[in-house]
Amino acid sequence: MANSEFPEPQPGPSWEQLRVRLACSAGVAVVQLAIFWEFVIRSLPLLWPPMEPLSQWATFLMISAGSFIVISGFFGTLIGDQIYKRYLADDR
Numbered sequence: 001m002a003n004s005e006f007p008e009p010q011p012g013p014s015w016e017q018l019r020v021r022l023a024c025s026a027g028v029a030v031v032q033l034a035i036f037w038e039f040v041i042r043s044l045p046l047l048w049p050p051m052e053p054l055s056q057w058a059t060f061l062m063i064s065a066g067s068f069i070v071i072s073g074f075f076g077t078l079i080g081d082q083i084y085k086r087y088l089a090d091d092r
Helices: 014-036 039-046 056-089
Strands: none
Touching: 014 039, 014 056, 039 056
C-alpha cells in the first residue's frame, strides 16, 4: 500500500555515472589548464606569500580556485551525463 502523503524517494545518480562525471570533469580541468596556462604561471607568485591586505589575497585565492573548480565541474557534469546517457546507460 502506497502512502500518498510522502513522495517516493528519488535515488541519485549511480556510482558509474558519478565516475563518468568525475573523469569528464578532470578532462575539462586539464583542457582549461592548457588554455589558461600562461595566466596560471603569471598568477602563481601572487598566491604565496600572502600579500596585504589579507582580504584581497583571500578573495583572489578563492576566485581563482573556485572558478577553476566550478567551471570544470559544471562542464564535466554536462558532458559526462551526455556520454553516460548515450553510450553507457542500460535501456531498461
